[in-house]
Each structure stands twice: as structure tokens, then as C-alpha cells.
Amino acid sequence: MDWQPLVLTFKLAVVTTAILFVVSIPIANWLSSTKSKIRPVLETLVSMPLVLPPTVLGFYMLVAFSPENAFGNWLNEYLGIKLIFSFGGLVVASVIYSLPFMVQPIQAGLSSLPSTLKEASYTMGKSKMTTLLKILLPNIKPSLLTGIVLSFAHTVGEFGVVLMIGGNMPGKTKVASIAIYDEVEALNYAAANSYSLILFSVTFVILLLVYLTNGGYFKRFAQ
Amino acid sequence: MDWQPLVLTFKLAVVTTAILFVVSIPIANWLSSTKSKIRPVLETLVSMPLVLPPTVLGFYMLVAFSPENAFGNWLNEYLGIKLIFSFGGLVVASVIYSLPFMVQPIQAGLSSLPSTLKEASYTMGKSKMTTLLKILLPNIKPSLLTGIVLSFAHTVGEFGVVLMIGGNMPGKTKVASIAIYDEVEALNYAAANSYSLILFSVTFVILLLVYLTNGGYFKRFAQ
Amino acid sequence: MIRLNLKKTLQSAGGKMVLDLQLTIEKGEFVTLFGESGAGKTSTLRMLSGLLRPDSGTIEVGEATWFSSQENIDLKPQQRKVGYVFQDYALFPNMNVRQNLEYALQKNQDRAIIEELLEFAELVELQQRKPETLSGGQKQRVALARALVQRPEILILDEPLSALDLKMRIKLQEYLLKVHKKYKLTTILVSHDIAEIVKLSDSVFELQNGSVVKKGTATDFFGLNKTSAKFRFSGEVLKIQKEDVLYVISVLIGNDIIRVVSDPKEAELLKVGDQVLVASKAFNPIIQKI
Amino acid sequence: MIRLNLKKTLQSAGGKMVLDLQLTIEKGEFVTLFGESGAGKTSTLRMLSGLLRPDSGTIEVGEATWFSSQENIDLKPQQRKVGYVFQDYALFPNMNVRQNLEYALQKNQDRAIIEELLEFAELVELQQRKPETLSGGQKQRVALARALVQRPEILILDEPLSALDLKMRIKLQEYLLKVHKKYKLTTILVSHDIAEIVKLSDSVFELQNGSVVKKGTATDFFGLNKTSAKFRFSGEVLKIQKEDVLYVISVLIGNDIIRVVSDPKEAELLKVGDQVLVASKAFNPIIQKI
């Protein structure tokens, strides 16, 4: 059993979820509070990464990020960022692909808060930022949790985009989902089963801990 | 251009989303109101279909539903249901795979409603069912929308599970995502691009209409 | 006849508070729960209507047992025929005013009640509005009207009138009395307003720290039947003015302000905001309708 | 000095309502907005605090312009230094009572105010509790205390005391007066309670249908300075009893009940619940602190 893909998977899932969390909050906040007419268009766009088959999306990304291309070249030359066949690329691709899983629940959560909470905070001289961080977000915990769980689980299981942009390089971009896929493809069902089982169990435990923490089980225990 | 896969895709997405909607509401409702200790376990389980690579999940489903197997055989013999290499199988697989996208947002939405709404309805002699349908669900529209959009888009783009369990049979189980994948694999990029563009555009328009309707744009227009 | 015998441990101000309650309410009575904030009034009402499970005890209404920890009986709120006006209104945001009322209709109930209630609560013009666009007082009227739709056997009012202006308040008090008399429904009110209580209720229970500490008919409770030799009013000092050697003290009694002449010694003891008693030995009042 | 000159079209009971308002409030004054439900009181306060954008007009506070549709000025709520007690409390559900107060602290502000306010509002024992576990009255006390934390220049109170019991109400009124005097903050109150208004406010504005229809100092407004030859009280008839040839009518005045003897002719005109005037020609009251 090769442990590297599993380690890589959880590293990818954690990094992706963290970045998504940070990126999605301002987007969701803007979407939930704007009265702009282009809002429905942007709301729709956020969901669009889901619509293409992952491998195909990955292929388009591969073309876009390839250093042979204006954009990829610019990234490479001026920012020194290489997005293909690298862990960084996996992260970027996963972030783009899982964006709707984080943005949408957060947006729905924010929309359902009573507006007086926000207003009360403003009249206390608190900035929009402070209000968001200290008042709004802490009061939509179920939605944040949904976003985190969906993004995390989805990144763990994703392999189409990741395979395309990552190139299945052992220790670098070969995540567990690819490894399992390979084993199934190679008809090594026993190996696939053990990988699956481990991936499944570890993720199960992680998510269970998240839910237990959220449900206050540990706090109750500590008292 | 072969239109059949596109038609099949939207048929699958609509049927899957509709079934998911009906199935997820009681699950989400139970999860959001129960005080049972196994709640976090079930919450976690709901997200688990995401964790395995779609093809692998598809493989396990294939094995489970196969008439070569006890369960698949029972389905086939006693209920006359064939779940592999059939449209029905695609629907079942898509429903299982996209379950978290529907359940989680609805659950988060229900959790954030003030409990007096429910209580007020109960004291009016209304059953839990009536209360759910007439009071709770209409007041979590943003969350329902999130669930619908995520499930729909995800089903449109999904191909791993579908390919495995459906077997890519033209007019029956060959959906657009598979067709695009095939074209890319066969290096027919032009064909893949046109498929993608159509899939993308149609889905964009559908989702945009959903958002516009939700935002009340049409109502405002009608007045 | 409603008989409550309830025990429930609540998280209260000073740690745990045990609500331990014996209450008997006659059928058709109009009863008020009175008491400090946090005394357990709302919790009592929630237990009666099945929204909060008591730790132990019984709830009997007429011949029926609604709750009994010993016999393992616990009727659902739906089975309890209780109309409840919540402190936070609990209007359904997805329905307009009329729909909020219509939702409360029972099967085969005559829809005429809707029009009647819309009229009474002056909601006819507001009937198409969604709750979020209503002012605080308007919301409360909707909540009240909605609770009356199902003509419940028991009507529970958790401070229903507190946010209303005087005119509307008096109008709704009248209506409550009328409804109460017409349908003979047992009504349980939470209120802090003594005038309101005396006007509306037959008997009053005072709760303190989860227990009934005082009860009586409304007239007894506030001393209505005590015939007193002198007339006395309690009021608040609004203003103390020095005029020559005397002081003129303005006292608010109810909605009226009277001025009392007082000597400096007396006046020194007083400050604005004090609760005072104004009494008189000779008072020959004339009564006149306004 | 606060000068409001505002126009705003609102969705009101009878279709559209135009709020058209001219108001001048002196610095440090305690002002009450008075008026029927839906008159536009809350909307006015929301515009003053920057939460609702007027269609046109100006808001000037001291030397500063907070809003001017002509000059395109529109200060954010954060820049307006207004303490606001909301009708629905707007407590932060994620924070306990103490944290709700602490959140309102300004940069470098002395934290002593927290203890002081917790004491005053009798929240010390409740400080670790989350809002959802508080009773209605407790929530309102927290909201009030929280609005005072930042020692705002302008304090806005949208019916802050309506859900409190009498004891707590009087205590908080005292505190409001004290705070108002100590920090000289301009306070704007919405209230339906005349005793409260007269006790607390310097001047009163009555709103009707979005316009100021009457204004004056609190004493003028409710006729406090009118010296009347007779004493009169208005009250409500609670009970009419026949005794021999006479009738004894119980009238509730403020919190007191007095009994007036009346002849059958007079009594016939009255029914329970009527508003009546009780007057007397000779009344030599003694005043006494309770």
C-alpha cells in the first residue's frame, strides 16, 4: 500500500477548502447583499464549473494554463507560477471546480439572516468587515459547515480535473482518487478496495469530528 | 451534431433533481430537527458519496446492481428493475451521488428558521407535513434554490458514475458529458467544443431563468 | 377546568430555576399571569400548549388529560386546540396578512371569520402586505387576529398588546372581551399592565421564580373590593416647583396630571420620578362619560 | 441641534404613504415620537441613523451634514454615532450577554462601562447566557444596555420598554434619565406610554400619516401647565354595581381603583370598559411617598 496518494489527497483537500473558504466569503457576501442587476448572471456563472465533465474542464484548463498559451505564459514569466503538472495547479483547479459548493450555501445562509443584525452592528460604528466576521458569519454556522463539508468531500473524490491538470505524477500530483481509479482500471480490485476503505474511513472520521464539534458534543463533554 | 446526448442529459438532470428534491426534504427535515445521538453519523454519511472518485463509486454500484449479484438479482427477479445499462440506473446512481448537494443546503436552511414559526403552525392544529410544506419550505427558498442548482449542474456535468453504470449506450445512457468526453478522447476537439458550448449555454440559460424567477424579476416585469 | 401541576428545571438568571407550579383555571375564565421578567410565564404557557415538555406532572383540561408523566400521556400541540399569540409574533414571512389568517382556518371552517377579524383588527387595507413591510404594532395585530381564527378553546396571549398605541390597545381589549364572552373561550394572558389586567381578567396569578406566589380574582388581587374611607391614588412625581414658601408638585396618575400643594418639609423627601400616594379625605367625585 | 427635513415614499396601509417631515431637536434634548401604529416613527429613526435612504431632503446634526440629496452627501451608519435599540432587539445570537455588550465597545474605550451597565440592567447573573435562552423582557434589557455602551451622541429607542414589567420599567426609566443627564446625549424615544413620556422627555412630536401634526414640550403637550380649578382624572369603568337605589361604579385610574357613587340616570349611560372622567370640586390631597 502506497500512502503517498492518501497524504496528498488530504493535503489537497485541506488547502483547497481553506482557500475556497477565504475566497467564497466575499463573493457570497457581495451576492447576498447587492442589488445590482447582473447578480443573477453572476450567481449562474458561479455554478457553471459543475456543468462540464471534469476531465473536459481539466482539458480546457490545461490548454489555458499551458505555458504555450498567452495566459499560462504570463503566469509563468511574470509571476513565476506554474499551474500544470504541479500541486499548485491541482489546488487552483480544485478551487475553481468546487467554487459553487462553498459560495452557494454561504450565500443562502447570509440571505436568511434578519437585516437588523447587520444594522445594529453598523450603528455601533463597526465596519462591514467586522460585521461580517464577528456577527454574520458566526450566525450562519450550519451553512458554513455545509460549504466546508461539500468542498472537502468533493475535493477528496474529484479525479477528472486533477488527473488532467496534474498528470498523475507520484508524490506530486498522484492523489488517492487517481490511485483508486488506476487500480480499478487495472482490475486490481483488492487494492482499490483497500484504498477506498482507507479514504472512506479517514474522511468519515474527519467529517464526523467536524459535525460533532459543530453539534457541541465535545463542549458538553468537557463540562 | 448528435442531439440525443444533450436531450438525454437534460432529461436525466431534470428527473434526478426532481427525485432528489422529494427524497432530500424528509431527510433534511429529520436531520435538522432530531435530537438523536446518531445525527452526526448520519450527517456524515450523507456526504460520503462524494468522497470516492465517481468512476469508482460507479464501479461499486455496478457490482451491487448487477444481476450477477444477490441484490441486483433480487431487484431484477422480484421487482423487475434493471439498474445497469439503463436510464433508470443512471437516475438511481445520480440521485445517490448528488444526494449531499440537495440534503445539506436544505438542512442548513431549516436549521436557521426561528422555531416559533413551526410552533405557531402546530398550535393551529397543522400537521408536521403541512407545516413543512406550507411554512418551512417556502421560507428557505434561497437554500432550496442552492440545492436545486447544485444538483442540476452536478448531474449535467457528471460522467464518471454514469459512464460506469450506464455503459455509454447511444439514445439510452449516452449523455452529453460522456459524448464530450468521448470526443475529447477521440481528439475531435471541434466536436467537443460545440457540445460543450451548447451544454454550457443551455444550462446557463436554465439556471439564469431559475435565478431570475427567484429574484422576482419576472413578477416585477409583469406588474 | 384546566389543572396544571408541573415541574420543569429551567436555565434561569441565577443558574438553574425550578418551575414548580399548581394552577387551576375554570372553563371560560379569563386569567392573567403576572410577574417579573424571567418568572416563568412564557415557559408555563409553552408547557400548556405542548411546545415545551415538563419534567414531570400533569396537565388536565376538562375531562381530558393532555399530559401526564406517570401515565406517559403527552398530546401533541396539534391536538390541544390552543390559540397562541407569540411574543415575537411568529408571522409567516412567505404569506401576506390575509394568507396568514387563512392558514389558521380549520377544515370546513366558515371563511367569514377572516373578513370579520380583518375588519376588527383594522387590517383590511393591509391584507395584501407581507409581514416584513409592517410596523411593529401592525405585526402584533396580525398575530392576534390569526390566533383567533381557529376559535380555540384556550387562547394564550403572551403580552399581545404591549407594542400597541393606546387607541389600538383599547380597541383590541374590547375585542378580546367580546370574543371571550361570545365564544366562552378560556383565555390566558400575560400582561404587565394593571389597567389591562383588571379590565380583562377574572383572576390573576402572580408568578415569582417559577411558583405561584399570589392569586385571586382580579378585583381581589388589586384590592378592588376594599372599600376605603379615603380615596387614594398612586402616581409618579413629574415636577417639583417652588412657589413662594410652598411647593407645587405635579403628579402623574394614569394619564392625568394633578398638582398638589405641599410644604417644604414634605417636598424635600420627594424627587422627580418617585412613586407617591395622593390621598384625600373629602372627595365628592362626579362621573362623566367621555 | 438636529435638523431633519425628509421626504420618503413608504408602502403603507392604504397604498403609498409619503413621509414628509420637518423636525428640529435641540442638542441634549430628550424627545419622544408619539403616534399611531404605522405613522412612520420607526422609518424616521431609520433614516436618521442611516439605515434607510430618504428620497430627498437633508439631515443636519450640529455643524455636520449627515445627509443631503442635493449635495450628494450620505454618511454611513457607522459614521453617525447613533445608539439604536431595535424593536426586535437584534441581539447577536452567537454572543452571550456580556459579549453582546463588549462588541459595542469603541476602540480604546474604558471597559468599566460594561460592568456598570450589567449592574444597572440587572444582567450580572445573566451575563453568560445566550440571547435565545432569555425571556422577552431580559432580551430588551440587554438591547438597551448594549446601545448605551458606546455612549452615543444620539440615542434612539424604538419602544424599548414596552415588554418590561412595571418594576423594571421604572428602574430603566430612571437609568435613562440619569444617563441622559450625565452624558448630555440627545435621546429620541418612541413610546405609547404617556406617563413614561412625560417623565422622560423634554418635548414630544406627534406623527400622523408621515407628518408632524403636533409638537410641544412634554408638559405643554399633555397639558401639564394648565392649572385647572377642579381636579380631573380619566379612567376606565371596571364594574357597575347596584346598591339600593344608587349605583357604585368602580373606575380604574392609573393603577388605582376608586368607587364613585352615581344615580341610575348617570349609570345607565355607562358600561364596563367606558372611558370616563372623574372630577371633583373639592379635593384637598395629601401627598406621601411610598
Added chain:
Amino acid sequence: QKNHNRKIVIATAANMESTMVALTNAYTLKSGVECEIIVGSSGKLTAQIMEGAPYDIFVAANMKYPQAIYDGGKAKNAPKVYAKGKLVLWSMMENITVSIDALSDPALEHIALANPKTAPYGVAAQEVLIHYGLNEILAPKLVFGESVGQTDQFIISKAAQIGFTALSTVLSPELKGKGSWIIIDPSLYSNINQGVVLVNRKEETNQDAQGYYNFLFSVEAKGILKEFGYLVDE
């Protein structure tokens, strides 16, 4: 027409698709039997056949998968080689002269090949690298496609500057004349044998499947296979 209902279902590997279209067209013309092509990765098709997929014949891109089907009792016959693949080294970059030596150019960032675990072309490519002693040295630059098709995508997008793929790819109508390629000496890698089996279906046997099976070994089919870049026994 009388042959209206005659139809067979052919499962084939993704990279065989364009070749298979040409083959079936020829067969349909000849026999009037309609052919439906199901493409997929070999592993997936194998799993599906094992679970009773309604395919009549499995034209694989290697021997392992048809063998597994035969071992699993789902094939009527032992797999038979109908063609052999040829490995090429291919690049879309203009500034690269394609050769084995070019692989050691430090300017090259990535070299694409199919995953040896799942694709015989990957095994072949690896054997070639080992033969030249490059496998270890170049290891950090190697990127693996899940299939030949995906390996092609790495090369076409120029994400990988050079890579090993099938001759059939560079000869395909879509890519003819694009980039530059060299054929790798077939003696440097073990045969890329492509096998075919008739699927043992529960339902009544489709006589036409046998017909197509036989057709695959006909002169006409061999001609088509050759044209598409496969080696055939003559």
C-alpha cells in the same frame, strides 16, 4: 429491408474509436449489419462485461482485459490478437527535433506517456526509457495520461513538450501532419498486442457478432488497420 433488425454492439477502447468507425462502416456496407460502438476505457468495459453488459464483442487495445474476461468465463473464445500497436515519440513544439536524445534536453519540462499500469502503450514507453537508461533520470519529468487519448491531450496542449503515443494517433485524420514524430524501433518494447473476444451473453447468441469477428481478420480489415497505424500479421 430484411436486415433491418440485424445489429451488433461493439465495445472498444477509446483510442480505437476512429479506427473502429472505419472498420464498422466497411462491415456494414458489406453485410448490412448495423454496428453500435461503445467506447470506454478497457478497465471499465471489462468490469461492465463481467457484470453482464449487453455487448456482443469486445475489441480491446491490449491482451490483459480480454484475457480477464475469458478467465472470468464471459468470453466465448480465448482472446485473439487482431492487430499490434506501434509506439511513436511525438511533439507539437516547433523548436524540438524529435529524437530519443531530445528527451535528455534540460529545457524539456515534461514528457508524457500513458500510465503503464493501465495502458500497454505506457508499458512500451517505459521499456523504451529503461532501454536507454533514462527511466530514473527522467522520472521527475514524466507525466502519465490515464489512456492514450489523455496522453495525446498532454502533448497537443503543449503542456508536455514531448511524449510517447500510438502511431494510430498521429495518423488519425484529425491530427495528420500536426507536429513531428518518429517511430520507435518495435524491437525495443514488447508487442502491443490488441486482442478481441466474443462476449458470452446470457441472451441468445448473435450470429452477426461472429461475422464481425471473422471480418476483423479479413484482408480488407487488415488494410484498414494498417492504414490507421497498426501492425497486422499478414
